[in-house]
Amino acid sequence: MLKNLNSKHIQRFSYKYLPQFPISPNSPKLGFSRSQIANYRSNFPTTIMSSSKTIVLRSSDGETFEVDEAVAVESQTIKHMIEDGCADTSIPLPNVTSKILSKVIEYCKKHVETPNADEKVAEEDLKSFDADFVKVDQSTLFDLILAANYLNIKSLLDLTCQTVADMIKGKTPEEIRKTFNIKNDFTPEEEEEVRRENAWAFE
Amino acid sequence: MGEKTCKSMSLLKLAEERESMKKKLDEEKQKQQLDSVPYLPKDCVSNILIRLPIESLQQSRFVCKPWYGIIKSPTFIRDNLHRAEKVLIFLSPVKRLSRWWDQDSDSGFRFQENPNTFSVESKVFELKSVHMLLQPLVNPTFKYAIKFMVLEDGKSTTRDYNATCMGRIRASVDGLIVVDNALEKGELVIMNPVTRKLNLLPLGTLYPPHDESFALVCCNAGGYKLVHMFRDESQFIGCEVLKIGEKSWRDIDGPSFGLIKWFGYDPVFAIGALHWVPEIDHSEYIVTMTIDDEKFHKIMLPKTSRFNDRIMEAYERLCFVTHEEVNEISIWVLGSLSEEAWTNTYTIAVGCIRDLIPLYFTRFKWELYFLDKDGSVFCFDFEDQHMKKVTTTKGCFKLANGEYTLHVNSLVSWQT
Numbered sequence: 341m342l343k344n345l346n347s348k349h350i351q352r353f354s355y356k357y358l359p360q361f362p363i364s365p366n367s368p369k370l371g372f373s374r375s376q377i378a379n380y381r382s383n384f385p386t387t388i389m390s391s392s393k394t395i396v397l398r399s400s401d402g403e404t405f406e407v408d409e410a411v412a413v414e415s416q417t418i419k420h421m422i423e424d425g426c427a428d429t430s431i432p433l434p435n436v437t438s439k440i441l442s443k444v445i446e447y448c449k450k451h452v453e454t455p456n457a458d459e460k461v462a463e464e465d466l467k468s469f470d471a472d473f474v475k476v477d478q479s480t481l482f483d484l485i486l487a488a489n490y491l492n493i494k495s496l497l498d499l500t501c502q503t504v505a506d507m508i509k510g511k512t513p514e515e516i517r518k519t520f521n522i523k524n525d526f527t528p529e530e531e532e533e534v535r536r537e538n539a540w541a542f543e
Numbered sequence: 544m545g546e547k548t549c550k551s552m553s554l555l556k557l558a559e560e561r562e563s564m565k566k567k568l569d570e571e572k573q574k575q576q577l578d579s580v581p582y583l584p585k586d587c588v589s590n591i592l593i594r595l596p597i598e599s600l601q602q603s604r605f606v607c608k609p610w611y612g613i614i615k616s617p618t619f620i621r622d623n624l625h626r627a628e629k630v631l632i633f634l635s636p637v638k639r640l641s642r643w644w645d646q647d648s649d650s651g652f653r654f655q656e657n658p659n660t661f662s663v664e665s666k667v668f669e670l671k672s673v674h675m676l677l678q679p680l681v682n683p684t685f686k687y688a689i690k691f692m693v694l695e696d697g698k699s700t701t702r703d704y705n706a707t708c709m710g711r712i713r714a715s716v717d718g719l720i721v722v723d724n725a726l727e728k729g730e731l732v733i734m735n736p737v738t739r740k741l742n743l744l745p746l747g748t749l750y751p752p753h754d755e756s757f758a759l760v761c762c763n764a765g766g767y768k769l770v771h772m773f774r775d776e777s778q779f780i781g782c783e784v785l786k787i788g789e790k791s792w793r794d795i796d797g798p799s800f801g802l803i804k805w806f807g808y809d810p811v812f813a814i815g816a817l818h819w820v821p822e823i824d825h826s827e828y829i830v831t832m833t834i835d836d837e838k839f840h841k842i843m844l845p846k847t848s849r850f851n852d853r854i855m856e857a858y859e860r861l862c863f864v865t866h867e868e869v870n871e872i873s874i875w876v877l878g879s880l881s882e883e884a885w886t887n888t889y890t891i892a893v894g895c896i897r898d899l900i901p902l903y904f905t906r907f908k909w910e911l912y913f914l915d916k917d918g919s920v921f922c923f924d925f926e927d928q929h930m931k932k933v934t935t936t937k938g939c940f941k942l943a944n945g946e947y948t949l950h951v952n953s954l955v956s957w958q959t
Contacts, residue, residue, distance in 0.1 A: 485587050497590065505594035513605040525608050535605065541704040541737050542598045543659055 395422065396430035397445075403438035404430060407445055414448040416492035435490045440483045447473060447496055474503040478520070589613050593622050597737055597952050614954075624717055624953040628695070629903050631942065632715060632736070632950035634687035637707060663708035663732060666741050667724050679726065685709050689736055691950060692942065694905075694912055699920055699935045704736040714759035714769065716812060718953030721759055721769060733759075733769075733787060737952050747771055747783050747792040758810040758817050760834050762786075767957050768834065770817060772797065772806065784837060787957045798830050798839040809948065813856035814879050818842075824850040833880065845875045845885040857904035857911075864901040864911070872896055874911075891923055894930035903949055918942055 395412040397405045412431075413419040421431055433441060454466050474481060481500060488497035508516055517524055526534070583591075592603055592613060600623075604614050613619055689706045692699055710723020718737065721744070724730040729749035734741035748771070755773035762768055767787040774780050782797035803821040811818045819830045826848040831840045844863060848854075852865040863875040863885060871892045875885040891911075899913035899921060909925035912933070918941030920933040935941075 482583060485583060485591075489584070489587050489590075501587070501590045502594055504591045508591070508595060508603060509599045511599075511602065513602050516603060516606045522607050524606070526605065526611075531605060534611070538604075538738070539659065539661075540597075540601050540739060541661070541706060542702075543601060 397441060398430045398432045399436055399438040399441045400434050401438050403441075405438075405441060405445055407449070408452075411445065411448045411452050414452060414493055414495075415444075416494075418491065433491070436487045437483070440480070440487045443473075443476075443480075443484065444487055444491065444493070444496065448493065451495060470499055474499060585609070585613060589619060589622075593619065593626065597623075597954070600954075620954045620956075624951070624955055626907075627718065627951040627953050628693075628906055630950050630952060631692040631694070631902070631947040632712060632720065633690060633692065633942065633947040634708070634712065635690050637686040637688050659705050661704075661706040661739050663706065663710075663722055663734065663741065664724065664726055666739075667726070667730075667732060667743065670741070670743055685725065691736075691952070692947070694920060694922065694933055697922065697931055697933055699933045701936075706736055706739070712948050713757040714809075715948045715950045716759040716767065717761055718951050718955045719759060719767065719957055720948070720950065721757060731769075733767075733957055735953070735955060738954055738956070740956055742957070744769065744785060744787070745789075745791055747785065748773060748781065754806060756806040756810060756819065758812065760812045760817060763815070763835060770810075770832070772803070772819075774803075774806070782832075795837045796839070798832075798841075802830050802839075802841065808853075811854050811856055811861070813861040814859070814877065816880060818854055818861065820848055820854060824848075829854060831880070840880075842877075842880075845887070851898065851900050853901040855901065855903055858906075862904065866897065870896055872899070872901075889925070891930070893923075893928060894921070896930070914942055 393409040394406050395409050395418070397407060397412065397418070399405070409422070413422065418431060436444070450469050451466070454462050474484075476484070481503060485497065485500045485504070488500055507519060511519065513524075516522070588610065592600065592610065595603060600614055604611050686707050686709055689704045689708060689712075690701055691704070692701050708722050709725035713721045713723065713731065715721075719733055719735050722732050722734060724732050724743070729746055731744040731747075732741055733744055755771065757772075758770045760768050760770065769785045769787060770782070771785070771792070772780060772782045779800065780797040780803055781794070783792040783794050785792045803819055805821060805823050806819075807823055808820045815835070816831045816833045818832075820826050821828070821830055826844065828841050828843045829848075831842050832838065833840070846865060848863070849866060852863070854861060854863050856862070857876075860879075861877040863877075865873055865875070867873050867890075871890055873887055874889040874891070876888050877885050896913070898916050900915075902912040902914050902920070904911050911923045911925070913921040913923065913930075915921060919935075920942070921930055922933055923930045
């Protein structure tokens with residue numbers, strides 16, 4: 341039974357909270373089950389909505405999307421708007437196009453529908469969904485980052501930023517510039533000087 | 544007649560070619576527009592760059608000026624530090640290419656196997672403005688390469704900083720290390736082996752190496768302190784502290800007479816204090832110095848610490864990993880100095896663990912690494928409750944007890 345140690349931990353560990361010490365499963369007083377520990381470690385609380393309230397979201401190009409409130413509040417931005425009472429009719433999202441908004445909603449739906457991240461099958465399923473979700477062209481990927489940032493959806497932001505980071509890994513500066521269409525604003529002399537003064541290890 | 548058709552044919556051809564070229568150019572333009580990535584705000588770029596390993600950060604620095612600025616900024620460096628996993632830093636003797644005295648004076652003493660090799664001693668001479676020709680010829684027998692070992696995913700990898708030094712690594716915290724400047728007795732150097740920023744430290748009290756202990760710690764208010772404990776001939780333990788950046792050491796009251804009998808174990812920095820295990824075997828207590836007020840206390844251990852037990856920092860708590868009588872290891876935790884007693888949180892009872900010496904807990908996973916007496920490393924995974932042997936790549940350095948220091952790779956500088 342080979343365990344893939346790498347994939348197991350990607351989204352589960354928040355760098356801010358590694359709350360408590362590993363608890364012995366045999367310890368009588370503090371016997372947390374594995375799923376309890378997993379839930380404790382999970383860094384975004386999933387609220388279980390009893391009401392079937394729906395929220396209407398309006399994209400920048402005027403298209404409307406009706407979603408369950410449970411799905412909509414994956415976005416902290418939308419959650420705060422609802423709490424502040426600005427969500428009577430519909431919530432306008434001027435920074436998000438319909439194309440991107442529909443993808444974001446697809447992501448949130450999938451993640452809300454899979455609460456028991458501890459069960460093996462569900463976990464693998466979610467992981468492969470995430471992997472396929474980011475197989476888009478670069479411009480869409482960057483738009484997703486902007487949307488996740490604006491809508492404040494931490495897991496989507498983590499996923500998309502990690503994808504871009506993986507694209508950067510192992511590339512030379514020129515390759516990175518080419519991939520992301522970034523203009524090199526260093527003059528050759530500036531670059532030379534900076535490289536000379538800041539020679540790090542591993543170069 | 545034939546000529547005219549030829550000409551019109553060629554004109555037609557020209558027109559066709561021009562048409563197809565225009566089409567091509569238009570397509571490229573469209574493609575460029577589609578490919579052109581939208582502008583990302585700085586915090587998004589930061590969020591992406593923070594996930595890169597340090598080698599990739601090095602390359603990313605030179606992509607453009609905004610990226611350079613982000614990577615240089617103190618908040619980025621601090622966040623990067625908080626995501627850095629522990630590694631083991633150690634010295635490995637530089638392999639000699641041939642007998643040094645056979646070579647002529649020029650090539651014999653330059654061991655630049657890699658043009659980017661950084662020599663601590665050369666940098667020190669540079670700082671002291673000693674001209675290269677006046678630098679003493681160094682016997683390369685005593686040169687060490689600074690390397691580090693990464694334990695991850697069941698594998699152990701050794702990597703090189705491409706730096707050499709001749710003295711010992713005395714202490715490490717937050718990616719900074721204190722190294723001997725071996726060519727000047729008692730002189731110490733603080734450096735970050737990744738960024739290669741280096742600085743000399745003022746001379747403190749000089750003592751023979753086996754009777755002293757160093758620790759580098761970070762202060763609550765920011766900045767770093769170097770703590771030096773030593774024992775003189777009358778068995779009196781002296782202690783001095785240097786705030787990095789200041790020009791002289793400060794003497795402070797050491798622990799009570801007779802409290803610490805042995806300086807062999809590296810002090811542990813946890814829960815806002817430094818902790819020493821005072822004896823090589825059968826320690827009943829640990830000696831603790833709180834960083835802020837620099838006062839010494841004695842904390843009783845929950846049970847006697849033997850030669851293969853260790854205290855260490857884990858998940859922001861102080862932890863005591865001890866072998867029980869039967870083939871078991873129990874883990875005790877002290878959450879803070881104000882806590883009355885240690886809590887027994889875990890018992891490991893798998894595998895043959897009698898000779899295993901605890902190394903460290905990983906920061907972001909629930910794993911504890913052990914060192915066996917033959918140099919092999921084992922990893923206990925708290926989730927799987929499995930003790931697994933870590934595989935080494937060919938030619939990997941085998942750790943010997945006491946020859947490594949716990950370290951993290953970071954871009955931190957001691958200057959606030």
